[in-house]
Amino acid sequence: MKEIAIQVKALQKSYKQHQVLKDVNLEVEKGSIFALLGSNGAGKTTVVKILSTLLQPDSGSITVNGFDVTLSPDHVRQAISLTGQFAAVDEILTGRENLIMIAKLRYLQNPRQVADDLLRRFGLTEAADRKASTYSGGMRRRLDIALSLVGKPQIVFLDEPTTGLDPEARIEVWKMVKELAAGGTTIFLTTQYLEEAEQLADRIAILHEGRIIAGGTLSELKKLFPQAKVEYVEKQLSLEEIFLAIIGKKEAI
Amino acid sequence: METVKKHFFSDLAVMLGRSMRHISRSMDTIITVCITPIAMMLLFVYVFGGAIQTGSDNYVNYLLPGILLIAIASSISYTAYRLFLDKQRGIIERFHSMPISRSAVLWGHVITSVVSNIISIIVIILVALMMGFRSSSGVLPWLAVAGILVLFTLALTWVAAIAGLSAKSVEGASAFSYPLIFLPFISSAFVPTNSMPTVVRVFAENQPVTSIVEAIRALMSGQPMGNDIWVALAWCIGIMLVAYVFAMKAYKKRI
Numbered sequence: 001m002k003e004i005a006i007q008v009k010a011l012q013k014s015y016k017q018h019q020v021l022k023d024v025n026l027e028v029e030k031g032s033i034f035a036l037l038g039s040n041g042a043g044k045t046t047v048v049k050i051l052s053t054l055l056q057p058d059s060g061s062i063t064v065n066g067f068d069v070t071l072s073p074d075h076v077r078q079a080i081s082l083t084g085q086f087a088a089v090d091e092i093l094t095g096r097e098n099l100i101m102i103a104k105l106r107y108l109q110n111p112r113q114v115a116d117d118l119l120r121r122f123g124l125t126e127a128a129d130r131k132a133s134t135y136s137g138g139m140r141r142r143l144d145i146a147l148s149l150v151g152k153p154q155i156v157f158l159d160e161p162t163t164g165l166d167p168e169a170r171i172e173v174w175k176m177v178k179e180l181a182a183g184g185t186t187i188f189l190t191t192q193y194l195e196e197a198e199q200l201a202d203r204i205a206i207l208h209e210g211r212i213i214a215g216g217t218l219s220e221l222k223k224l225f226p227q228a229k230v231e232y233v234e235k236q237l238s239l240e241e242i243f244l245a246i247i248g249k250k251e252a253i
Numbered sequence: 254m255e256t257v258k259k260h261f262f263s264d265l266a267v268m269l270g271r272s273m274r275h276i277s278r279s280m281d282t283i284i285t286v287c288i289t290p291i292a293m294m295l296l297f298v299y300v301f302g303g304a305i306q307t308g309s310d311n312y313v314n315y316l317l318p319g320i321l322l323i324a325i326a327s328s329i330s331y332t333a334y335r336l337f338l339d340k341q342r343g344i345i346e347r348f349h350s351m352p353i354s355r356s357a358v359l360w361g362h363v364i365t366s367v368v369s370n371i372i373s374i375i376v377i378i379l380v381a382l383m384m385g386f387r388s389s390s391g392v393l394p395w396l397a398v399a400g401i402l403v404l405f406t407l408a409l410t411w412v413a414a415i416a417g418l419s420a421k422s423v424e425g426a427s428a429f430s431y432p433l434i435f436l437p438f439i440s441s442a443f444v445p446t447n448s449m450p451t452v453v454r455v456f457a458e459n460q461p462v463t464s465i466v467e468a469i470r471a472l473m474s475g476q477p478m479g480n481d482i483w484v485a486l487a488w489c490i491g492i493m494l495v496a497y498v499f500a501m502k503a504y505k506k507r508i
Contacts, residue, residue: 052350074259074352082350088343092275104267105353107260131278147347157350 003030011060022210035201044190091133106151138169268361318469319442330430336417337426404489411496461488
């Protein structure tokens, strides 16, 4: 039987009058890469914040690693880590100090060793003793993700991990995500880049107007589509086309 | 269900270490905090001082308590600034998604403010000593002075925390401290209040700075204090408690 890392049932969330999440249901299998796809403002970040215990849901049942996010947030926090939309690194500290700080906050035995290992793994050894404010966007993102891996969390949330990165840095991040998943970590990522979901995700869910309007593997999503265009399209449908058609837009974003 | 063990003090130590590094890597903040009060002290003692009648023969002794309060009031805008940046850059979110004591994040900033103020106050007192400041008081009164200054710092730092947590811009986070820096001017910090017009005088005599200044001055010179010390303590503790409640409210709202 497959194990479930994240389960969301009938999640609702409003900010004052504005109902952002109307009825979100999803399931993420342990050790898989799950991509939540949606346009800007669709509520992807809200979902991530609720799953990572930063926001309280209005209603719904949400379990992460077997614990309810509202009833036992601390148990959830022990199993997860969050990489937010903006690289949350301390710019005045060096890369090494950033890692040691987080390692201490996770009460690890040997913070220096943990920092050294991650610096090496993320190609930051040379820059380790420079202030993070001197890092390039790609390096900062790498440090940010490295910080999220301190203490080997079972579930990693990546909220638009490649937004604002150049293509090279983006491919680097993708490589890291794949390696992580290969090591058994569950990854929940949000993105507005369809190619990213296509490249990485085992399962994809499309969030639109507060609901998951479609979900499944890429090939399942492709099957959802009527074969009407088969006669003149020889290439496979790209996820982009599926996405835009499902949410009812004809133009590119 | 078993609960997750929280380590408030070890989390606090990490937070404290972090912001002390911030301070030591931007020594300019401490220098900026010290320079204005020291410049004011020089100005008032060597330029205006000759024309000011305070009834004491040593104007530096008269002036120093007010100068220290100005230093504290101007330094806390850095706390607001640092908190604002943490909030804006998502660092608070990172901390909050970890199983750590949430209040340690805020307390780290607050205690850092106390430590950096102690450093700048020592620097200012050293300069005052060079300018002829003398105190005949022993260890106990000086401990009392230190206690009042720490309480005053805590009170204003919690006010700064409200500003830092609820501000929408960097400017907003630090602008709140300007009126605080002005309060000592409309008090007995520089001149005795009896030369002021009635309305100003009533305000000056009843605002917190006057009682705090009078209490510190009395402690430093070994004079009897009267009620000033109790009024001063009441102001500091009162402001601190109210600001703490609102700061925590603002903090929880951000989560």
